[in-house]
Amino acid sequence: MRNQSTSTISQVNVAAKEQRNLQQATIYRILLAVGFVHLFNDSIQAVIPAIFPILKSNMLLSFAQIGWIAFALNVTSSVIQPVIGYAADRHPRPILLPLGMGSTLTGVMLLAYANNYVLVLVSVILIGFGSATFHPEGMRVAHMAAGLKKGLSQSIFQVGGNAGQSLGPLLTKWIFIPFGQIGALGFTIIAAAGVVVQTYVARWYREMLDAGYTFSKKTVSRAMDPARRKSILRATIVLVLIVFVRSWYGQAIGSYYAFYLMDKYGLVLDSAQNYIFMYLAAGALGTLFGGPLADRFGRRNLILFSMVGTVPFGLALPFVGQFWAGVLLLIGGFILLSSFSVTVIYAQMLYPGNIGTVSGLITGLAFGLGGIGSLFIGRMIxxxxxxxxxxxxxxxxxxxxIALLLPGDRKLEEWAAE
Structure with missing residues (x-):
């Protein structure tokens, strides 16, 4: 009887050790794979604002109608993200990874042949749905493959997305200006490659789940403490508002600044896209360096600086010459998006274990609500x-x-550790 008890304890210890190994190992091939798919996904999303000048010219659209297209993309890709993320945290569905990219593939193909405004909106909705499906599960995969290197995994994942977004202006310059709307057809190759890679990632994801991988959940003590629950809710609202404002400003630059450059400086569309690329590429670099800067100066401090530090450059932008406009875009883009991955990590520390929900809330809902800003900005123009x-x-x-209302890093770490 004693030997049987000893054997049971030994089996439990072995299982616990295997679980720790699963939790702590960093799987770089999966991190890179999901990072590249994030690049694929967001570069395809970047096709939408990149094609705005072509659609405006071909279909004689107003700025308000352009805003509705941006609204359809952002709301579709954002509103359902928290729902998918919440469901994924409770019942993971690896199959959603290739299925989501399949929806994107269908949307891109339809966009290439869309000959009226309604079909453009339908194609954009399909692309948005594919993105909404990818992000929560992709975030969970990145977290799962990170092991103990959560900050590194978040940087790899988010830089892939921001790098993809930065390609939008180049897509306009190299594809849509010479080939027109039909140029979107070339992105079906990228989407098809994404389906293949996502199938590989989904298979690994399923194997990890079958092997017993679980996301730790440290939410019981919080649920028992009304004061802490209230503090976490307040911090969440503040964080969502910050991401919303950041997205709104980013939408103004990404969707409309090319038109501003053509209007004020007389640039042709080809040259105007170079400025948007500089802004977005600088933002991707800011995302890469944001994590280490937050480690050195504090997460809340970096979030605050990324917003307030952008103000002087944003205010000066409409009053400078063509050369200095490029300089201000580079500096402003780097500063503003330096908090991109930091806000996600901050939210994950507020809700340990709920990776999909956090992804849907921060990179989905809050970011996508910037589409409302795009719609409003287009109408105001x-x-x-x-x-x-x-x-x-x-x-x-x-x-x-309002970042001053966020709990400091010490308090955040205390909550995450309990």
């Missing part, structure tokens, strides 16, 4: 002119002062 709108947009990052 039609009403008062593009110059006045960009002067007003320069004040948006000032709202980042």
């Amino acid at each position: 039609d009403m008062v002119g593009i110059t006045h709108v960009f002067i007003a947009c320069g004040f948006l990052p000032l709202l980042g002062l």
Whole structure:
């Protein structure tokens, strides 16, 4: 009887050791795979704003109609993300990874042949749905493959996405200007490659789940403490608002600044796209360096600085010459998006174990609500002119002062450790 008890304890210890090994191992091939798929996914999403000038010219669209297209993409890719993330945290579905990219593939193919405004909206919704499906499960895979290197995994995952977004202006310059709308057909190859890679990742994901991998959940003590629950809810609201404002300003630059450059400096579309690329590429670098900077100076401090530090550059942007506009875009893009991955990590520490829900809330809902900003900005441009709108947009990052209401890093770490 004693030998049987000893054997049972030994089996439990072996199982616990295997579980720890699963939790702690860093799987770089999976991290890189999911990072590249994030690049694929977001580069395809970048096709939408990249094709705006072509659609505006071909279909004689107003800025408000352009705003509705951006709204359809952002809301579709965001509103259902928290729902998918919440469901994934409770019942993981690896098959959603290739299925989501399949929806994106269908949307891109339809976009290439869409000959009216309604079909454009349908194609954009399909692309948005594919993105909404990818992000929560992709975030969980990155967290799972990270082992003990959570910050590194978040940087790899988010830099892949931001690098993909930065390709949008180049897509306009190299594909849509020479080939027109049909150029979107070339992105079916990228989407098909994404389906293949996602199938490989999903197979590994399923094997890890079958081997007993679980996401730790440290939420019981919080549920028993009403004061802490209230503090976490308040911090979540503040964080969502910050990401919303950051996304709103980013939408103004990404979707409309090319039109502003053509209007003020007389640039052709080809040259105007270079400026948007510089802004987005600088943002991708900011995302890469944001994690180490947050480790050195604090997460809340970096979130606050990324918003308020952008204000001088945003305010000066409408009043400088063509050369200095490029300089301000580089610096402003780097500063603003330096908090991109940091806000996600901050949210994960508020809700340990709920990786999919956090992804849906921060990188999905809050970011996607920027589509509302895009819709509003497009309408305002039609009403008062593009110059006045960009002067007003320069004040948006000032709202980042609400980051002062976030708990400090020490308090955040205390909550995450309990």
